[in-house]
C-alpha cells in the first residue's frame with residue numbers, strides 16, 4: 001500500500017476554491033507522497049471508466065485569461081513566456097483569483113533542488129550557448145541526451161544537421177527560458193530573475209497541452225499550453241491508468257482501471273525518457289517503459305562521410321534508439337547491417353529485394369556500440385563519485401546522487417539490451 005500523509009491546510013483551502021470554480025472531484029483528493037511532493041490519492045474505491053476529476057475551461061489559466069492590454073506590451077513572446085510574465089507582472093486584481101491555487105505550488109527551492117537548469121554550473125555543463133565556461137575544460141555530469149556532450153569521445157562532424165530534439169534537452173530548455181527572459185526584460189527591465197524563472201518553471205512543470213478543437217497545432221508544441229487547477233496534483237507514471245481528455249469545454253480525467261481506496265492515481269505526461277523527465281520535470285522514475293537511449297553520436301563515429309551520405313539518402317540517418325523492452329530499434333539494426341554487408345547487398349536488403357544480414361554479425365556491431373555507452377556511464381559515475389567525496393554542501397550532494405542514480409539506470413539499460421542480444 002502506498003504511504004502518504006495529509007497535504008496541509010493550504011491544500012484544503014484551495015480544494016474549497018476549486019469546488020467553487022466548478023471543478024468536480026469524484027473520490028480523489030491531494031496527499032503528500034514521499035519523494036514526489038503532492039499527488040492525487042483515491043479516497044474510495046474507484047471503478048474503471050469513472051470520471052475522477054473534471055475542470056471547466058473557465059477555471060483554467062490560459063493565454064485568453066490575460067488582459068489584451070498586458071499581451072500588447074510584448075512584441076512577440078512565447079505563450080509559455082507570457083504566462084510566466086503574467087504571473088510575475090500581472091495586475092493584482094487579475095491575479096487575485098489564483099491566490100489560493102498559487103499557495104499550493106512548489107517553492108523556488110524545490111526547483112533549485114530538482115531542476116538541472118538551476119543547478120550549479122559544474123553539474124550542468126552542456127552544449128548550450130548560454131554556458132559561461134567552455135565545455136572542454138569541465139567534465140560532463142549530465143547524461144548525453146541532456147547535455148549533448150560525451151566525456152569519452154568527441155562527436156564527429158555530421159554530413160547534415162538533423163533535428164535531434166531528444167538528444168540535447170537541457171540546451172533547448174535553456175534557450176526557451178533565455179528567450180522568454182529577454183522578451184520580458186525588454187518590457188519590464190527591473191524583472192527579478194529569481195521570480196521570473198520560478199514562474200517559468202511553474203508553467204514548465206505544471207502545464208497541460210491545450211488546443212481548442214479544430215485549432216492547428218502550433219509550430220512549437222510548447223506554445224499549446226495552459227494551467228489546469230487541481231489536475232496539476234497528478235504525478236506522472238508512464239503506464240498510468242487515467243484517460244485525459246479536453247473537449248473545448250472541460251478537461252476530464254477518467255479511470256481506465258479500478259482503484260482501491262488509498263492508491264495514488266497518476267496520469268501520463270507523455271512517453272518521455274528519464275533524461276527528458278529529469279530536465280523538464282526534475283525526477284527520474286525507477287520504472288519507465290518509455291525510457292530510451294540514443295546511439296547517434298556513437299554510431300556516426302563509426303561511419304565514413306560516404307556511408308553517412310548513403311544513410312541520409314536512404315532515410316536511415318540518425319534517431320538510433322535502444323529501449324529495455326524492444327532492444328535496438330530497426331533504424332539501429334539497419335545502420336549495423338551496413339557494417340556487415342557489401343553496399344549492394346545492403347541496398348537490396350533495405351529495399352526488400354535481398355536477404356537479411358547475418359544476425360550474429362549485426363548484434364556484434366550493436367554490442368560494440370552499446371559498450372561505448374557503458375564506458376561513458378562508468379566514466380561519469382567515477383567522476384561523480386570523486387566529486388561527491390570532495391563536496392561539502394548537502395544540497396549539491398543530493399544532486400550528484402540523483403545523477404549517479406540516472407547513470408546507473410543507463411548502465412542497466414545498456415546491460416539488459418546487450419544481454420537480450422545474445
Ligand SMILES: C[S@@+](CC[C@H](N)C(=O)[O-])C[C@H]1O[C@@H](n2cnc3c(N)ncnc32)[C@H](O)[C@@H]1O
Pocket residue numbers: 035036037038039104105106114205206232233234235236237280281282283285
Ligand atoms: C504537475 S506537478 C505534480 C504535483 C507535484 N508533485 C506537486 O508537489 O505539486 C509535476 C511535478 O511533480 C513531480 N513528479 C511528478 N511525477 C513524479 C514521480 N513519478 N516521481 C517523482 N516526482 C514526480 C515533479 O517534481 C514534477 O515536476
